[in-house]
Amino acid sequence: MVPPLALDIDGTLTTPTGRIDPRAFELLPAWDAPIVFATGKAFPYPVALAHFLGREETVIAENGGVAYVNGETTVVGDPDAARAVVEAFRERGGEIGWGDGDTVNRWRETEVALSTDADEALLREVAAAVDDVEVVDTGYAYHVKSTGVSKGRALRVVADALGLDPAAFVAVGDSENDVSTFGVAGESYAVANADAAAREAADEVAGKGFMDGTAAVLASLRERAR
Numbered sequence: 687m688v689p690p691l692a693l694d695i696d697g698t699l700t701t702p703t704g705r706i707d708p709r710a711f712e713l714l715p716a717w718d719a720p721i722v723f724a725t726g727k728a729f730p731y732p733v734a735l736a737h738f739l740g741r742e743e744t745v746i747a748e749n750g751g752v753a754y755v756n757g758e759t760t761v762v763g764d765p766d767a768a769r770a771v772v773e774a775f776r777e778r779g780g781e782i783g784w785g786d787g788d789t790v791n792r793w794r795e796t797e798v799a800l801s802t803d804a805d806e807a808l809l810r811e812v813a814a815a816v817d818d819v820e821v822v823d824t825g826y827a828y829h830v831k832s833t834g835v836s837k838g839r840a841l842r843v844v845a846d847a848l849g850l851d852p853a854a855f856v857a858v859g860d861s862e863n864d865v866s867t868f869g870v871a872g873e874s875y876a877v878a879n880a881d882a883a884a885r886e887a888a889d890e891v892a893g894k895g896f897m898d899g900t901a902a903v904l905a906s907l908r909e910r911a912r
């Protein structure tokens with residue numbers, strides 16, 4: 687039996703230019719165990735991915751602020767604290783950096799994400815003055831979120847709802863927002879493009895980056911299950 691998976695999206699299932707790698711559509715629909723899509727993106731993104739892969743919509747969004755399993759949504763964290771930090775950042779001249787429309791934050795319920803073009807030093811300075819709020823750099827965005835919220839915590843909630851031991855999961859990811867997942871899953875892999883925090887936390891670093899790395903991990907898990 688192949689193991690259940692906790693898969694990060696950006697940097698892990700994508701190409702270096704941020705598209706979903708087409709191999710996701712070959713490898714994931716037939717995976718014969720639960721897959722949890724665990725992302726920093728807002729709730730609709732992993733739901734849509736699962737939906738269009740024909741998988742159960744079992745997802746962790748907003749770095750653990752939102753979890754969805756068996757039709758039930760769990761929301762944790764303090765969005766007001768995160769929004770207050772971003773408001774103070776703006777008052778001091780900072781810009782979120784997504785331009786008009788901002789679909790990145792439109793459906794976000796528990797945290798705020800800023801472009802990597804945003805003034806990181808100013809953001810960190812403003813956030814440091816507020817209790818229980820932190821800035822997480824995924825390489826794709828700066829996330830302003832409650833400190834207690836993490837993908838790993840949410841994975842415990844989701845695994846419990848699925849009747850699985852979190853340690854039964856194999857996790858694959860690429861950045862500091864995956865470190866908590868790696869701590870909860872029984873086995874963890876950082877893809878080769880991963881940041882230092884993810885590489886350090888993972889049981890193994892894949893020889894290849896992005897979906898090349900993830901596909902190799904999945905192939906070896908399938909091989910082992912034979």
Ligand SMILES: O=C(O)COP(=O)(O)O
Nearest residue numbers: 695696725726727824826
């Ligand atoms: O939204 C981000 O910043 C990163 O998303 P990810 O957790 O799927 O890599």
Ligand SMILES: [Mg+2]
Nearest residue numbers: 694696697860
């Ligand atoms: Mg990622």
